[in-house]
Amino acid sequence: IVDTLSRDSVVGVRLAVFEGMRYLIGVPACLNAAEHALKCIALNxxxxxxERVRVAAFQMLKMLKGHRYIRFFDVAPMEEVLARLQVETSESVRREIVPLIFKSFFPDRERADQGERMRRIAFLIKHGRICSLTFHRLLFPLGLITVKDAVEHILFMxxxxxxxxxRGMSADATIDGSLRLDDTIATLSGPSQEIPMPDEDSQVWKRNQVFLECVVVMWMSMRKALMETKYAVEKxxxxxxxxxxxxxxxQC
Known part of the structure; x- marks a missing residue:
């Protein structure tokens, strides 16, 4: 199954392998064999x-979320998953990938503060502009976050x-760990501050461009919801x- 059928020339056969593996993931007696098999077939x-095989492969990986012993990124390295998202043309496959990696880049508040979350988004951006935009475009439509959380995420980006x-972008590319919404609003409401002319060749400038694009695509994906009266405060x-x-x- 692993060495031959997962590489069969017939699509239906390859598809059956990944669909069948889902039934083995939750069987304790098959743990070691299943983990070895997953590592052998996941990247292919x-x-x-x-497209159907890719969908089935990611559905298989999604079943590892919350697994006690096998983590999906040990089976398919995160770099490989992000590289796939960067070049993926199928919307069906994209909609399987984003929920898979969601918690890695949008961790719960108990696990990470806003500064850490922004650093993870910066890591995502580093792995590809399309990858980052696709992630943010699908978060709300897939029901992975609420309107309140989405608005907060847009604000912090x-x-x-x-x-x-x-602060100027020529030197430090790190994300400030003390991000506070109230402090920024106070700064914006205060006396006019001259903003240094940015260096458009710097990596930080390019990263910030993608941050702003993520802001736009995420806002566009939820604009209809924001028009509802119950979300007037968030809007x-x-x-x-x-x-x-x-x-x-x-002004700069």
Whole structure:
């Protein structure tokens, strides 16, 4: 099954291998054999030329989320998953990948603060612009986050860019670990501050470009929900900060 059928020339045969492996993942007696088999077939599966096989391969990996002994990124390294998302043309496959990696880049607040979350998003951006944009475009439509969490995420990505601009981008590419929304709003509301002219060849500038693109695509993906009356507070908060930040940015 692992050495021959997972590489069979017939799509249906390869598909059956990945669909069948899902039944073995939860069987304790098959743990060692299943883990070895998964490591042997996962990379071929997520990069298969057939869309249905790729979907099945990622569905198989999703079953490892929360598994007590086998972690999906030990079976298919995160770099390989992100590389697949970067070049993936099938929306069906993209919609399987994003939930798989969601918690890795959007950890619960008990596990990571906003600074750590932004550092993880910066890591995602480093692995590819399309990868990052696809991730943010699908978060809300797939129901992975609430409107409140989505708005907060957009606000903090905007803060990362604003702080980077206001402090100059020539030296430090790290993300500030003390991100506070209230502090940034106070700064924006205070006296006009001259923003240094950015170096458009720097890696930080290029990273910030993608951060802003992520802000836009995420906002576009949830704009209809924001128009609902029950989300008026979130919409107002988002509109207020984005207006102030972009006004400041266009001064440089």
């Amino acid at each position: 599966g997520i990069n298969d030329k057939n 905007t803060i990362v860019v604003y702080r980077s601009f206001s 107002q908060k988002l509109d207020n900060l984005e207006t102030k930040v972009f006004k400041k940015l266009f």
